[in-house]
Amino acid sequence: MKKEVVIAGAGLVGSLLSIYLSKRGYKVKLYERRPDMRKETMSAGRSINLALSDRGLLALEKVGLSDEIKKIAIPMHGRYIHNADGTTAFQPYGKEGQFINSVSRATLNCKLMDLAEQHGTEIFFDHKCDTIDWENNTIHFELPNSQQKKEEFDLLFGADGAFSATRLQHQLQHPKFEYHQYYIDCGYKELTIPPTPSGEFAMEVNALHIWPRKDYMLIALPNLDKTFTCTLFFPYEGKFSFEKLDTEEKVKVFFETNFADAVPLMPDYINEFFTNPTSSLVTVKCYPWVRKDKFALIGDAAHAIVPFFGQGMNCGFEDCRVLDELIDKYSENWETILEEYQELRKPDGDAIADMAIANFTEMRDKTADPVFLLQKKIEARIHEKHPDKWIPAYSQVTFSPQIRYSTAYNNALRQEIIMQHVMLKPGIAEKWDSEEIEKLILEKVSRR
Numbered sequence: 298m299k300k301e302v303v304i305a306g307a308g309l310v311g312s313l314l315s316i317y318l319s320k321r322g323y324k325v326k327l328y329e330r331r332p333d334m335r336k337e338t339m340s341a342g343r344s345i346n347l348a349l350s351d352r353g354l355l356a357l358e359k360v361g362l363s364d365e366i367k368k369i370a371i372p373m374h375g376r377y378i379h380n381a382d383g384t385t386a387f388q389p390y391g392k393e394g395q396f397i398n399s400v401s402r403a404t405l406n407c408k409l410m411d412l413a414e415q416h417g418t419e420i421f422f423d424h425k426c427d428t429i430d431w432e433n434n435t436i437h438f439e440l441p442n443s444q445q446k447k448e449e450f451d452l453l454f455g456a457d458g459a460f461s462a463t464r465l466q467h468q469l470q471h472p473k474f475e476y477h478q479y480y481i482d483c484g485y486k487e488l489t490i491p492p493t494p495s496g497e498f499a500m501e502v503n504a505l506h507i508w509p510r511k512d513y514m515l516i517a518l519p520n521l522d523k524t525f526t527c528t529l530f531f532p533y534e535g536k537f538s539f540e541k542l543d544t545e546e547k548v549k550v551f552f553e554t555n556f557a558d559a560v561p562l563m564p565d566y567i568n569e570f571f572t573n574p575t576s577s578l579v580t581v582k583c584y585p586w587v588r589k590d591k592f593a594l595i596g597d598a599a600h601a602i603v604p605f606f607g608q609g610m611n612c613g614f615e616d617c618r619v620l621d622e623l624i625d626k627y628s629e630n631w632e633t634i635l636e637e638y639q640e641l642r643k644p645d646g647d648a649i650a651d652m653a654i655a656n657f658t659e660m661r662d663k664t665a666d667p668v669f670l671l672q673k674k675i676e677a678r679i680h681e682k683h684p685d686k687w688i689p690a691y692s693q694v695t696f697s698p699q700i701r702y703s704t705a706y707n708n709a710l711r712q713e714i715i716m717q718h719v720m721l722k723p724g725i726a727e728k729w730d731s732e733e734i735e736k737l738i739l740e741k742v743s744r745r
């Protein structure tokens with residue numbers, strides 16, 4: 298007898314997980330707090346579009362969705378940097394042919410829910426998980442009009458996001474649950490660049506645009522309707538902060554001074570600045586993720602991370618793929634499946650969480666730093682010539698799903714130590730592509 302599965306949260310990860318399990322013949326009930334986004338226009342939530350990369354695509358491929366998703370994705374081959382002095386530069390993400398994809402969160406989520414239903418998942422909307430009775434394996438939901446509903450489960454997944462109610466219920470009845478939550482001092486606000494009057498993209502379409510300004514940055518990802526969604530990552534408090542930009546005039550002066558080339562492309566930015574929400578960015582680390590053979594956290598509920606590596610969803614999708622592989626390995630032995638799922642994914646979740654924080658500094662500050670850019674150029678050259686010996690950290694995370702996040706993290710630390718040494722070599726700017734530097738790096742790699 299296959300277990301009856303309940304999943305709380307029909308976001309990106311819960312919906313994908315339900316497809317994996319329904320395809321295997323499990324009876325899956327998916328409960329979602331919000332109304333059906335396929336029927337109702339929802340107000341803009343967090344991040345209208347997302348960067349989907351190879352880990353996410355691999356997980357989608359396993360359920361036959363990657364080709365369909367690629368059709369609604371816009372390839373972004375690199376970072377298009379808008380410097381403060383008005384110059385621009387293109388920095389490829391990887392080798393020729395390697396790119397990440399801009400996809401609409403809503404379209405992707407709707408497609409996942411459609412497919413889940415096609416495979417037999419039942420989805421219940423307007424059901425907010427409230428409490429869980431672990432003794433009797435029952436989950437309770439609040440419905441509109443204060444109605445209540447309870448559902449029994451053999452196996453429950455908490456896929457209800459960063460502020461997970463299932464995680465809280467797990468925590469409340471656990472003798473030593475570890476929970477760490479960190480907010481960074483920046484929030485974010487979304488703004489729009491519409492198409493040009495002739496209906497075209499207003500900037501280079503196949504790139505992720507960044508205006509790096511040290512303590513803050515603006516980024517823009519393209520959408521299929523030829524708009525760009527811009528996101529301003531900006532301190533809450535301080536000299537340049539959301540708190541200080543409290544009049545239209547101050548916003549105008551700030552944008553015209555700092556994002557001069559973006560301003561003419563954003564006719565409504567002042568209005569959007571005051572009407573669109575300012576949202577916070579949180580990292581959540583917790584442990585344990587599982588309870589015997591009957592409960593597991595997955596996606597942001599297990600490991601919410603900041604968006605600067607573009608990996609939150611990709612990591613959650615990878616959770617689903619790894620879990621699926623463990624079902625193959627251990628058949629119906631769910632206690633072992635969940636135990637190993639946690640053992641594998643917890644270090645990986647922690648690793649990408651830390652790398653995502655570090656990437657904030659890289660994006661907002663270092664992408665405009667000539668020394669950093671030279672270092673990246675040297676690494677790209679070594680990778681090109683010796684792909685078996687050196688894969689840049691970004692490529693390990695983004696284009697190498699066969700490398701675990703935790704391995705990529707350790708490799709990145711080792712590579713950084715090597716590169717710090719290399720960058721101190723006198724005359725490095727002139728001899729960066731010399732045999733001497735190449736030999737030095739390879740020697741250090743082999744020593745480690």
Ligand SMILES: Cc1cc2nc3c(=O)[nH]c(=O)nc-3n(C[C@H](O)[C@H](O)[C@H](O)COP(=O)(O)OP(=O)(O)OC[C@H]3O[C@@H](n4cnc5c(N)ncnc54)[C@H](O)[C@@H]3O)c2cc1C
Nearest residue numbers: 306308309310330348426458596597604607608609610611
């Ligand atoms: C600004 C920003 C940009 C991002 N960019 C990227 C990116 O480029 N690439 C990337 O890979 N990731 C990105 N992410 C991260 C990505 O959004 C998340 O990792 C991803 O949405 C996680 O999916 P999830 O299904 O685990 O959680 P969620 O998407 O949060 O879904 C959780 C679902 O559970 C529902 N729910 C919540 N509480 C309850 C309850 N009590 N009962 C029932 N249902 C409930 C919610 O309504 C929601 O539908 C970004 C995040 C942000 C904030």
